[in-house]
Amino acid sequence: xxxxxxxxxxxxxxxxxxxxxxxxxxxxxIYQQLGRLERVCERSAWDACNLVTTLSPKCPxxxxxxxxxxxxxxxxxxxxxxxxxxxxxxxxxxxxxxxxIALTLQKMAIGKLCSIEHDAKFASASRELLESxxxxxxxxxxxxxxxxxxxxxxxxxxxxxxxxxxxxRIDLLLVDGPPALTPTIRYPAxxxxxxxxxIGGQIILDDAKREGEGLILNRWQxxxxxxxMICLDHDKxxxxxxxxxx
Numbered sequence: 001x002x003x004x005x006x007x008x009x010x011x012x013x014x015x016x017x018x019x020x021x022x023x024x025x026x027x028x029x030i031y032q033q034l035g036r037l038e039r040v041c042e043r044s045a046w047d048a049c050n051l052v053t054t055l056s057p058k059c060p061x062x063x064x065x066x067x068x069x070x071x072x073x074x075x076x077x078x079x080x081x082x083x084x085x086x087x088x089x090x091x092x093x094x095x096x097x098x099x100x101i102a103l104t105l106q107k108m109a110i111g112k113l114c115s116i117e118h119d120a121k122f123a124s125a126s127r128e129l130l131e132s133x134x135x136x137x138x139x140x141x142x143x144x145x146x147x148x149x150x151x152x153x154x155x156x157x158x159x160x161x162x163x164x165x166x167x168x169r170i171d172l173l174l175v176d177g178p179p180a181l182t183p184t185i186r187y188p189a190x191x192x193x194x195x196x197x198x199i200g201g202q203i204i205l206d207d208a209k210r211e212g213e214g215l216i217l218n219r220w221q222x223x224x225x226x227x228x229m230i231c232l233d234h235d236k237x238x239x240x241x242x243x244x245x246x
Contacts, residue, residue, distance in 0.1 A: 055078070055100065055103040055104065055107060057099070057103055057133055061096060061099060061100070068095050068096040068097070069095070069096055069097040069100075069176060069206060070234060070235040070236050071235075072232075072234040072235055072238075073097075073204075073206060073234050073235075073236070073238050074096070074097065074100050076204070076232065076234070076238060076240075077097065077100060077101060077104070077174065077204065078100065078104050080172065080202065080204070080240075081101065081104045081105065081108070081111075081172065082104070082108065084171065084172065084200075084202065085108065085110055085111070086110075086111050086171030086172040086201075087110065087111050087112070087169075087171055088111060088112055088114070088169055088170050088171050088172075089101055089105070089111060089112070089113045089114070089170070089171065089172045089173075089174070090113075090114050090115075090116070090167055090170050090172070090173050090174070090193070091113060091114070091115045091116065091173075091174040091176065092116050092159070092173075092174065092175050092176060092177040092178070092186075092189060093116070093117065093174075093175075093176035093177025093178065093179075094115045094116070094117040094122055094123060094126040094141060094177075095122065095125075095126060097174060097176060098113070098115045098126050098129070098130065098139060098141070099126075099129055099130065099133055099135065101113050101174070102130065102133070102135040102138045102139050103133065103135065105138055106135060106138055111171075112138060112139075112140065113138060113139045113140070114139075114140045114141075114142065114167060115139055115140070115141045115142070116142050116144050116159055116163070116164065116177070117141065117142070117143055117144070117177070118143075118144055118145055118146045118159060118177065118178050120143060123141060123143050126141055127141055142163050142164075143163070144159040144160045144163035144164060145159075145160050146158065146159060146160075146178055146181075147159075147160050147161075149161065149188075151188075152187065152188040152191050152192070156182065156184075156185065156187075156188070157178070157181060157182070157185060158178065158185065158188045158192075159178065161192070164192065167193070167196060168196045169196070169198055170193060170196050170197050170198060170201055171197075171198050171200075171201045171202075172201060172202055172204070173189070173193055173197065173201070173202070173203045173204070174204045174206070175189045175203060175204065175205045175206065176206040176207070180207075180210065180212055182212075183210075183211060183212030183215060184212050184215050184216050184219075185212075186205070186212075186213065186216055187216045187219060187220075189203070189205075190203065190220045190223075190224060190241075191223070194224055194243070197243045198243070199243060199244070199245050200242065200243065200244075201242070201243050202240055202241065202242050202243070203240070203241040203242075203243070204238065204239075204240050205217070205238065205239045205240075205241070206236060206237075206238060207236045207237060208231065208234075208236070208237030208238055208239040209236055209237030210236075210237070213237070213239075217229075217239060220241070225244075225246055226241055227244045228241070228242040228244055229241050229242075
């Protein structure tokens with residue numbers, strides 16, 4: 001009888017030990033995630049403050065993050081424009097990034113932006129934001145509905161190609177659209193725009209931490225002569241590709 005009691009006691013101790021180990025493991029993960037979240041929030045606040053100070057917008061800007069581009073990528077975009085001094089910028093997907101790019105170009109007195117949007121409501125909201133900031137003369141905002149195309153291999157949705165055909169000699173391309181209706185919906189961006197990019201031009205891909213964007217990058221690397229690609233550990237992940245002379 002005593003041996004049974006001892007065995008049961010040991011089993012209870014083992015069970016308690018297992019539970020304690022499990023909770024310790026979970027708490028450690030939560031602690032690490034909270035620490036990362038704290039660092040991200042601090043960096044986002046710092047980046048947002050720097051953006052407002054640098055760009056001095058005439059009215060408040062929408063909040064970064066969520067559906068909008070994150071603050072860390074916005075800072076990278078501003079730095080890239082200041083460093084590269086692009087004459088022609090194209091952006092896929094409109095919103096806060098449209099205003100930030102236009103403000104930077106205005107402040108530097110260089111370049112133009114063509115912003116592509118598939119959704120009429122988003123396009124209208126972006127136009128209102130640009131007007132309130134006095135940036136309408138810097139940005140050409142085009143509505144390009146999503147249509148089915150087989151031009152890039154298998155049939156898939158992408159922007160109406162007829163709206164984009166005249167876009168050439170691009171110095172900077174921001175790929176932040178279309179939204180992820182399918183995992184690889186942004187794949188056509190490079191096949192369509194690669195030959196339209198200037199030598200030395202850069203392609204910035206947002207949301208690079210998503211699985212779909214990972215698949216897209218793998219295809220791009222296999223299909224194009226990409227000799228320079230930088231991965232930035234941003235909140236959503238950012239990849240910058242530079243087109244080099246062959």
